[in-house]
Amino acid sequence: MYKINENYQKLPGSYLFSTIAKKVAAYTEANPDKDIIRLGIGDVTQPLAPAVIAAMHKAVDEMADAATFRGYAPDLGYEFLRNAIASCDYQSRGCDISPDEIFVSDGAKSDSANIQEIFAQDNRIAVCDPVYPVYVDSNVMSGRTGTYDAASETWSDVIYMPCTMENGFVPEFPKETPDIIYLCLPNNPTGTTITKPQLQEWVDYANKVGAVIIYDGAYEAYISEENVAHSIYECEGARTCAIELKSFSKNAGFTGVRLGYTVVPKDLKCGGASLHGMWARRHGTKFNGAPYIVQRAGEATYSPEGKAQLKEQVAYYMKNASAIKSGLQEAGYTVFGGVNAPYIWLKTPDKMTSWEFFDYLLEQANVVGTPGSGFGPSGEGYFRLTAFGSYENTKKALERIRKL
């Protein structure tokens, strides 16, 4: 008789955003007349940039003609895209990353969930708390997290690095030495980040203790301050300790297009084993490339027109972020983030729990946000709003919140 992977049974509840979707669906069904504004899940609302649309139409046409039809993509992704990434995201910033260190994928969510597979079962992971839930959940599924304590909402074998008001949302080196350190900077959900010298300290620490950093740079395009690194490879020594994940979802609105990439430098070695070789093997065995049309869409984001259009799109969302931040402050809320990230992180009022505030906001203002506790125990008492709505809806949501 076959047996199941029992680690799945350890997972409490369902995936955070599935739970929210279900709650909202139930509320909408019970209240079909209500106008719900969604500032919860980090999904974008602006249409794709004209340069991207044009590239996709062209690629679709190529698929209609045997002479230009494309079947299976090269294992790492098309060169035209990897060259554009290497040049624009790395070499132009002085980062020594070559096209053949870049692995094109169907998005950073898949990569951030899959990357743990190339590490041993008994590695100890460290995560910022709160953080994007996929890092911990994917490790739970592979049996790397020990037992779950429902009272503290923590896993026995996970090292949590609290990021709260008290430490200015800057993770501190943990007491126990981790093997794998997940850093999402600018951080989801807090919308905060750390300076380049602070990131350099993490790189030095990882190299010293023999840890690998999984660096999720999904929100890089939103960085507005000068002293913040756009890539971990801006730090000296990162090539021997860091893997970087990037997404096209937030800078280019590709949440429904699906494209991302992972950088595994060839200098990243564990004993004689090359992590680049291992990830290449995984990529070649368990994945078959992002669609040609989507890779052409990705390439278009690096064209001069594409860049200009995306800059406008990011500015549009950051205008929302700014409006949410100042609006909430005026309404008396304590608010963080929103400067280098499209997320606003607020302290819930009146000692409400995160989920209490979720229900309150949904029912009283018909606004959907994300409970901070869904991102880790230190997120309890906080709440995330995203800047990815339309400007009109964002303003409307704020008016409703002010009236509460």
Add this chain to the structure above:
Amino acid sequence: MYKINENYQKLPGSYLFSTIAKKVAAYTEANPDKDIIRLGIGDVTQPLAPAVIAAMHKAVDEMADAATFRGYAPDLGYEFLRNAIASCDYQSRGCDISPDEIFVSDGAKSDSANIQEIFAQDNRIAVCDPVYPVYVDSNVMSGRTGTYDAASETWSDVIYMPCTMENGFVPEFPKETPDIIYLCLPNNPTGTTITKPQLQEWVDYANKVGAVIIYDGAYEAYISEENVAHSIYECEGARTCAIELKSFSKNAGFTGVRLGYTVVPKDLKCGGASLHGMWARRHGTKFNGAPYIVQRAGEATYSPEGKAQLKEQVAYYMKNASAIKSGLQEAGYTVFGGVNAPYIWLKTPDKMTSWEFFDYLLEQANVVGTPGSGFGPSGEGYFRLTAFGSYENTKKALERIRKL
């Protein structure tokens, strides 16, 4: 110090098709004037059907307008696609499969590699030999296959079910009882299949011994004989023992478009655990949906025009299959497959090994095929040619082979 997943180090060589690609690239570089014909990797060559192209253009335009823009897809895939699949691929054949038992993905390769994750580490897998290498390789990576014996090219903990000339390529129930049985029917690489009563025996066997069948139906569209099942759910009792994987790569030429789906019936339970619930959890946590544009492309394959156009495309490739089969037979080769599948499986001449014949064909005829031994030890002494080339190239390749 972090440690790697040592199971990766056990994998001999690289992924089969990566090795072939490298060999062909090396030959092409050394002989730039040669006209190589690729009948190796199972990649299609005909352009996408007009109905698919039209659907993709329309979907791209929707992404250009805020009113019709689509972000993150629903976890299981869009309803329009799941409804079309359930209706056309199942209910029309009398199979009791509902839309919410269908999980849309980026392709059957990913699904066939990922599905093992929901099972316990100590499950014993059984595979047809030869077969698509991803089943075994993904289990190697997760440590389920024991030790590798280089002499016999087998894993100590894998149950091999030889499919050769001697047993008419029909797998027999193994002596040891397996927990997970992979069946790819029509089979890749042999191009052979089994009858519906024979498949019913496998379903009965799995229900009796408590095994789960992972049924890969990637080549279903090529079935031409009456007594062959188009889905395992045509067999009684399959809802309690079988997961079915389907691809759009071969019936619709989506190798570069990337779309597939997996069916996990709600009746499939292990003790109290629902495999449907587990796969839903994996899908929601480690994947973020196939692109909207691609799901619309998939939907178009089920429209009346789409169906008619794909039927023509399949007929085109099957004409190639027929030409290869008869041409090789006339040239004195012993040949199998090509009736219910786009693959031709031939016995290598003069007791050549599979790789010897690969080199021979590449160098003497500039034709690329796939060595049978790459699909499992019982594939040694066989060779696979695919019908996915253009008709002109297929004819040219045959002329060259005949002249050898």
